[in-house]
Amino acid sequence: MEEEFASRVSLTSKSGLNAIYPSRDPEMISFTGGFPDANLFPTQELGNSFQNVIGGAQTPFQYQIGQESEPLREQISKLLAADGTQVSPSKIMVTQGAQQGLDLVAKLLINKGDGLVVEGPTYIGALAAFDAYEPTYYTVEMEEDGMNLADLKKILIQQQVKLIYTIPDFQNPTGTVMSLAKRKQLIELANRYNVLIIEDAPYRWLRYEGKSLPTLKSLDTQDRVIQLGSFSKILAPALRLGWLTAGKGLFERLQELKGGSDLETSSLMIQTVNYYLTHYDLDAHLNQLQKSYQVKRNAMMTAMENYLPDFAHYTRPQGGFFTWLTVPKDLDLEKIQNSQLKPNFHVMMIPSTNLFPDKKHCNGARISFSNVTLSQIDSGIQRLANGLSSGYQKQSV
Ligand SMILES: Cc1ncc(COP(=O)(O)O)c(C=O)c1O
Known part of the structure; x- marks a missing residue:
């Protein structure tokens, strides 16, 4: 059937977008999706707003x-x-x-x-x-x-x-x-x-x-x-x-x-x-989001500082959901993720491969801190550090 698809479709099917969706492994700590923290949704206020709309004249x-x-x-x-x-x-x-x-x-x-x-x-x-x-x-x-x-x-x-x-x-x-x-x-x-x-x-x-x-x-x-x-x-x-x-x-x-x-x-x-x-008060809601995500960002920075091996570098974001990990050029994080991190350490991130149009940059990864708990941040980064060190040894052999 694929030969009947428009040529542009064969390109989009390789986007790697599905990498941001949650894993089925119950032990997995996932730093993949840019998902907001579900505990921070203004559920009641949005629910009331919706009720009001459907109950209108x-x-x-x-x-x-x-x-x-x-x-x-x-x-x-x-x-x-x-x-x-x-x-x-x-x-x-x-x-x-x-x-x-x-x-x-x-x-x-x-x-x-x-x-x-x-x-x-x-x-x-x-x-x-x-x-x-x-x-x-x-x-x-x-x-x-x-x-x-x-x-x-x-x-x-x-x-x-x-x-x-x-x-x-x-x-x-x-x-x-x-x-x-x-x-x-x-x-x-x-x-x-x-x-x-x-x-x-x-x-x-x-x-x-x-x-x-x-x-x-x-x-x-x-x-x-x-x-x-x-x-x-x-x-x-x-x-x-x-x-x-x-x-x-x-x-x-x-x-x-x-x-x-x-x-x-x-x-x-x-x-x-x-x-x-x-x-409702959007500014008050934004304040609450900023405070909560700041705590997570801080926890992520502390965990990275404490656990990551010396060959790993990362950005210190002033906002948003992500930090960016870089390792030496000869390491392929997609390969390490598939051979070590996912199966043996139950931790995931988004390797850089699909984040560049040419898909040739392999030594970076996006790590999201928005939709994980503080304890997941701590143990997930420990796992990541162990998995990276083990992948480093294997790829350097
Ligand atoms: C930079 C950027 N642009 C656009 C989007 C799409 O967001 P939306 O849910 O508004 O479609 C995202 C979602 O992660 C994003 O990170």
Whole structure:
């Protein structure tokens, strides 16, 4: 049957996206998925909001094509304004998660072979979405303060690039933040070389220390930045609600494409989240998330410091869900995970292989601390350290 599939499908089937789903091994400690902590969902408040929506005077069960998302778009506009980014509600589209935004933007802009710059490593789900449109990828190495802009500049000079995809805040998977200087330079480069930018910002509200930096969108004066946001990490992923903001020409075309894809985002969920935002205190909820995840981040850093062998290095994220592990270049973490970590030590992470378009970088891994308990962090990192040392000896023999 496979020979009948469109050629782009053979690419997406190898995305490795299934690596983020939970394992069936009951002993497994999994640092894989970028899942929020289930204990932190505002379950009661969202439940009350939903009850209120379905108990209202007007049936909420009909198609709502047209105006259904206006109140929520106003709420999102306020949320962005409080964060220093001014966007009119009429330029905000409510999407089925940020993931749909990635797909729609790629669908609108990428012809087969078009130049697309991504950070290396990058979000596995973005590659899965982009692969279907068959771009030519250019990968720019990640540094401690965001992507290497000297490399980016070389690429922009030498190649035809249409789009740059970046996650400036608590990058998935490295956990790093793009510095203010780099944010400004990136906008300048995009202006000079006439390139659009996707700013993917689902972790933006999850900062545990340090000062928030301006979004790329807020620094953009030429409507080049398409910003994606999400309620998945700050409320709950099952809502499947995110948003997209884009400049004039792009926005209308993206709306048309969205209609062709799903007609509309679930209006039940839109109304539920709008109710939540109007009747409950999102800031207080965010405060609670920040405090709880900070404790987990700290526990992860302590465990890594205590247990990891000297040949392993890791990032210290100021927010978000992830730290990035690197080991010497000759080690293949995917192989070590399959031969040692999973079967013998019952611990898992996301090896770097599938987080680069060329799938050739094997000595890194994403470790998520958001959906594990403090004791799992401690014992999981001990297991990881033992498994890495044993894999190191075997691969070095
Ligand atoms: C960087 C990034 N972008 C987009 C998404 C998709 O999120 P959503 O649940 O809003 O579709 C994720 C989810 O993990 C992510 O990490």
